Amino acid sequence: MRIKIINPNTTESMTEAIREKALRYARPGTEIVAVNPSTGPASIESYYDEALATIGVLEEVRRGEAEGFDGYAIACYGDPGLYAAREVARAPVVGIGETSMLMACTLGYKFSIITILDRFIGPVDEMVKRYGLTERCASIRVINTHVLDIEKGGEKITRLMIEEGRKAVAEDRAEVLLLGCAGMAGLEESMEEALGVPVIDGIVAAVKMLEGLVDYGKKTSKIHTFRYPEKKVVRGFPTLHGLTR
Amino acid sequence: MRIKIINPNTTESMTEAIREKALRYARPGTEIVAVNPSTGPASIESYYDEALATIGVLEEVRRGEAEGFDGYAIACYGDPGLYAAREVARAPVVGIGETSMLMACTLGYKFSIITILDRFIGPVDEMVKRYGLTERCASIRVINTHVLDIEKGGEKITRLMIEEGRKAVAEDRAEVLLLGCAGMAGLEESMEEALGVPVIDGIVAAVKMLEGLVDYGKKTSKIHTFRYPEKKVVRGFPTLHGLTR
Amino acid sequence: MRIKIINPNTTESMTEAIREKALRYARPGTEIVAVNPSTGPASIESYYDEALATIGVLEEVRRGEAEGFDGYAIACYGDPGLYAAREVARAPVVGIGETSMLMACTLGYKFSIITILDRFIGPVDEMVKRYGLTERCASIRVINTHVLDIEKGGEKITRLMIEEGRKAVAEDRAEVLLLGCAGMAGLEESMEEALGVPVIDGIVAAVKMLEGLVDYGKKTSKIHTFRYPEKKVVRGFPTLHGLTR
Amino acid sequence: MRIKIINPNTTESMTEAIREKALRYARPGTEIVAVNPSTGPASIESYYDEALATIGVLEEVRRGEAEGFDGYAIACYGDPGLYAAREVARAPVVGIGETSMLMACTLGYKFSIITILDRFIGPVDEMVKRYGLTERCASIRVINTHVLDIEKGGEKITRLMIEEGRKAVAEDRAEVLLLGCAGMAGLEESMEEALGVPVIDGIVAAVKMLEGLVDYGKKTSKIHTFRYPEKKVVRGFPTLHGLTR
Amino acid sequence: MRIKIINPNTTESMTEAIREKALRYARPGTEIVAVNPSTGPASIESYYDEALATIGVLEEVRRGEAEGFDGYAIACYGDPGLYAAREVARAPVVGIGETSMLMACTLGYKFSIITILDRFIGPVDEMVKRYGLTERCASIRVINTHVLDIEKGGEKITRLMIEEGRKAVAEDRAEVLLLGCAGMAGLEESMEEALGVPVIDGIVAAVKMLEGLVDYGKKTSKIHTFRYPEKKVVRGFPTLHGLTR
Amino acid sequence: MRIKIINPNTTESMTEAIREKALRYARPGTEIVAVNPSTGPASIESYYDEALATIGVLEEVRRGEAEGFDGYAIACYGDPGLYAAREVARAPVVGIGETSMLMACTLGYKFSIITILDRFIGPVDEMVKRYGLTERCASIRVINTHVLDIEKGGEKITRLMIEEGRKAVAEDRAEVLLLGCAGMAGLEESMEEALGVPVIDGIVAAVKMLEGLVDYGKKTSKIHTFRYPEKKVVRGFPTLHGLTR
Structure with a gap:
């Protein structure tokens, strides 16, 4: 299975450390791809930082869906963008918090x-x-x-x-x-x-939960709360166009 | 007093309707400025829409702080970006929800x-x-x-x-x-x-709450949760640079 | 608009201080009438004191309704008689707590x-x-x-x-x-x-809330909980006779 | 033991029915005295009625304390005046609710x-x-x-x-x-x-709880919340003067 | 009335102390029978101890039902087996906790x-x-x-x-x-x-509650949660056979 | 890793079905041992059934600890004996509920x-x-x-x-x-x-959670609530003697 771990901040050394930690505990068959968005704050320490980071998280999930990932982990303790990401993806999305x-x-x-x-x-x-x-x-x-x-x-x-x-x-x-x-x-x-x-x-907890969900074939429920976003006109955010299905 | 009402979506006819509603109930001394961001979804109906709209809300609050507004109302029932906006502003920020x-x-x-x-x-x-x-x-x-x-x-x-x-x-x-x-x-x-x-x-409720807060001279508490965001490197979001003090 | 502030205790110097505080923050068009009942304890520091003070509060609200006040504030932190007062009045009643x-x-x-x-x-x-x-x-x-x-x-x-x-x-x-x-x-x-x-x-908060409610034309809901009291025989409490509609 | 049951309304036929019900289930050694205040509403159906009834309840408890009752039951489902009565009495007070x-x-x-x-x-x-x-x-x-x-x-x-x-x-x-x-x-x-x-x-439940409390010798805690009311000047309520110790 | 107090541990000196305490506060007409099971831990200080003690509690309740007791008290603060005992008995069962x-x-x-x-x-x-x-x-x-x-x-x-x-x-x-x-x-x-x-x-509180319940003739509700256990094959637990009705 | 799944009832066909379900979703390296106790009810449908089944669950966990299992799942939706089992084991114990x-x-x-x-x-x-x-x-x-x-x-x-x-x-x-x-x-x-x-x-959820816990090397916390049971005299329950460490 292929799991995408998204470090929501833009500090690449942290992304690297997260990848290493995930790899250390992932089981043999689990492929870990760890990324960080190209936009957003260098670290996340406030609601403001979370708001900025969420855009990048959504971009990464969008790309991930195109590439067919089996699950996503958001690797910042505040779980920024978790619920929006669940709307955007069919594959399960979890947060480390x-x-x-x-x-x-x-x-x-x-x-x-x-x-x-x-x-x-x-x-x-x-x-x-x-x-x-x-x-x-x-x-x-x-x-x-x-x-x-x-x-x-x-x-x-x-x-x-x-x-x-x-x-x-x-x-x-x-x-x-x-x-x-x-x-x-x-x-x-x-x-x-x-x-x-x-x-x-939480990095390990998230990988283990995703491994379990994917083994069991479970995906985010698309009834009620986490349906795909409604199709509509969006100004700006060119990297996110087409995200909505 | 000058109050800025931010319609977080990009549908200008809604901004206009919100302005009219606010003006109808604002008391004589209250100046209402109603705006909407230049980016974001045409309407807000999901966590995803809220995430996108939040960026524009923060931009409008940032501009508002430079212009010296006395208070802000976020005029979408989900109160998108409310807590982040409180971090960014010194003047009170309320949501219609x-x-x-x-x-x-x-x-x-x-x-x-x-x-x-x-x-x-x-x-x-x-x-x-x-x-x-x-x-x-x-x-x-x-x-x-x-x-x-x-x-x-x-x-x-x-x-x-x-x-x-x-x-x-x-x-x-x-x-x-x-x-x-x-x-x-x-x-x-x-x-x-x-x-x-x-x-x-909530549009009226928000205007009335802001009038009360401004009359009384009360502003967002800057202890603990809603301190100004930490200064740090942010990639992208050029319109938000300099927002952090 | 005319707002009646009821100090539920019988200490007139406190009523005076409350009036001054309210006047200081009331906006120009708001007429403040501050009163205290003729019966009740000199201060309110227990459930017992609250029980005694409530009778006077209800009397004052009753008189207020006859005189056509636009709203009432109960100016003791325990909000004595607040819910009973809401039953008795059509105009909004708030407590400083x-x-x-x-x-x-x-x-x-x-x-x-x-x-x-x-x-x-x-x-x-x-x-x-x-x-x-x-x-x-x-x-x-x-x-x-x-x-x-x-x-x-x-x-x-x-x-x-x-x-x-x-x-x-x-x-x-x-x-x-x-x-x-x-x-x-x-x-x-x-x-x-x-x-x-x-x-x-809370004195200021109450005045501001009432100004907002009256500007917006909102009154206590008369469905379910805060209906007018049922008409019935009451022994004693001559000052309250006729209160029920 | 002697238990005073207070019907907080002024309808004597109800007091009589309450007395009969209590007597039917009281055990041999329990003396039941059932009373109603001389003031207050004929029935209790609102916060307003409760406020009026509470004065009479407190009077009856006051008298009861002078007469040395072992416990009090307030026999109206809303338990009007229960917490104030606990302040006023040393003997236990319970409500039927x-x-x-x-x-x-x-x-x-x-x-x-x-x-x-x-x-x-x-x-x-x-x-x-x-x-x-x-x-x-x-x-x-x-x-x-x-x-x-x-x-x-x-x-x-x-x-x-x-x-x-x-x-x-x-x-x-x-x-x-x-x-x-x-x-x-x-x-x-x-x-x-x-x-x-x-x-x-609740009439039976209250009698049974009081019998148990009195058998066990337990009285209302006079620490923190239910201390005796503070001594102070009270205008009006002549029947309640001297209630405070 | 006859009340059975079950000390769920197997320390007889504790059973004796519990009996004495109960007798001291039971009223004249109340017959107290205090027992402890023949199996189980000498004291109860964990979930594990509670699990073991519960078997003996259920045995004692079973015997009690055959002997026609009017009520049961489980005399260990964790109330081990309380809810299971309620299923098994028709007479009321209370815990000292x-x-x-x-x-x-x-x-x-x-x-x-x-x-x-x-x-x-x-x-x-x-x-x-x-x-x-x-x-x-x-x-x-x-x-x-x-x-x-x-x-x-x-x-x-x-x-x-x-x-x-x-x-x-x-x-x-x-x-x-x-x-x-x-x-x-x-x-x-x-x-x-x-x-x-x-x-x-709680020993006294339990006796007093049972005296009240029995005086009033109230028994455990047999609707929904505390119905008698379903009849079924059970391996082992010979002392409990036939318990289910 | 070796996981012991305990069907708390004594119906072997259910144990078999549970084993098959667990095996179907266990990953290659996970050895599943599914058992049921030799005592207890044929099915679990009440607090009473749970009490009886708990003894067998604890026996099976005790045996499991001697045999060095890496984790335990209790496979009945009410999770009978879960907290007691956590006290008894060092390896993690989960319930399907x-x-x-x-x-x-x-x-x-x-x-x-x-x-x-x-x-x-x-x-x-x-x-x-x-x-x-x-x-x-x-x-x-x-x-x-x-x-x-x-x-x-x-x-x-x-x-x-x-x-x-x-x-x-x-x-x-x-x-x-x-x-x-x-x-x-x-x-x-x-x-x-x-x-x-x-x-x-829950059978699959439990296996997946255990696989994650064992991969990560996490065991039940032995601070505060789930310490090993205290050593003490226990009458009866010969199969459980020596369980306490």
């Missing part, structure tokens, strides 16, 4: 998400609510570090993640921890070693 | 929203949940008519709206009805006459 | 209410739940000061309010703060200066 | 309430929400009959109750039915015979 | 549960959610002591309970405290003295 | 569950609530057929499933349908063909 939470539900009673900046707590909180998982979420914590600084990361980031993870487990009663940024890929091992609880990277 | 619901809360125990298409029930349901108003919402009903057909509208639309409104009151126990599309502007009078309950057009 | 929360919803993701006494947290919590706004409320905090001591107030009250406001923003993630007592009118300026977040006095 | 629901929770997964008028659905719905029992409530249904007509009742009322009860069981999946008006006392037997599900009259 | 919470609802706005081990917070939290009482629960706290060590108890346990109770009242705003383990029977007196809030032992 | 819902969340806004008997709606409703997914569940519908009759099934069952599925989509706005009984395995194809929406069998 969503799938990290769904997987966590099978491993513990409550999970905590450790994400980037104070300002991102609101958007993540809304996302948890959107997915209807508020009761399963023990807390959302932050390391107060920008996405691109996490990527450069190193020891300090690991230390901050372990620190917040420890508080999530001890104070908020989290039983599973989620990496709240695609740039945190790879940190779960040192965190698990230090904290003794499962830590989930 | 949001303000119609807030006003309704003062007039009855439960409200119903009558909107366009079956496919739009999901997005409106999510919006109600996002605003935390699920318990006040009796139902979301549709007339199964496209936005641009509503605009052309006429008798038939009025009849359909009254029919769904009647069911909302009798079967769902709605006490206040909300027009779930900017294109429905003007229908509240015949509906009120037929049904005997208050019917609210 | 309710409208402060509705306005706050347009300015930030979560609000906190800073109110009087520990014992009042329960009633305010119930009120937030009644309005269906629990998810938007970050916290309810108190300065542990009696209403009449707040009115006398001075520096100390301001300091306490800033202190609790700071905790609400930093610890509870509030983005907007609400003055949880009509006696706090006027404190929002020093709080905003100190804390950098919008602070809302 | 509240205790009917609590008892029902032990007999089935979901209960339905069958009450008087369409207009009373809102207040009962709010009460269920206030007690935090929304998830246990299958539905609120009405027979569209005034309280005083129910009391006169007869065959027709029984038939209407069975009809709505049948719908509650079959359509709303209720497993227990609650009589939503003190005037319905006595209907549970024919309903149970016809429908085969437990039917609860 | 459930009834302690229902009684608490009449005495204060919020209750806290003080239970045994950190690991039991999850199961108790789920139970509160199952009963739909999440909004009434201020917190679940633990003394980190095993059930059998509580039984041996002594001064230290009392001190720990008071300490956690104090935090529940001061930090979590609890107004009523619940003993979260049958082995804590008897601690409520010293806790009430120290803390000044009502403290409830 | 749980995983069918989690997978459905990625394919549509709301799902409906079509299950066996009217009496099972309550238990399934509770399970949805337990997993925190109430907001994602459009409805629970039944075909009023016993498990063993479904297994024998044939045309009639298919017709009933399509009929209820059609109502779920049209009336309840379901976008994804879930087979609410392990005995329904195989029906999804005709349902999808007839209804045009994705239909999920």
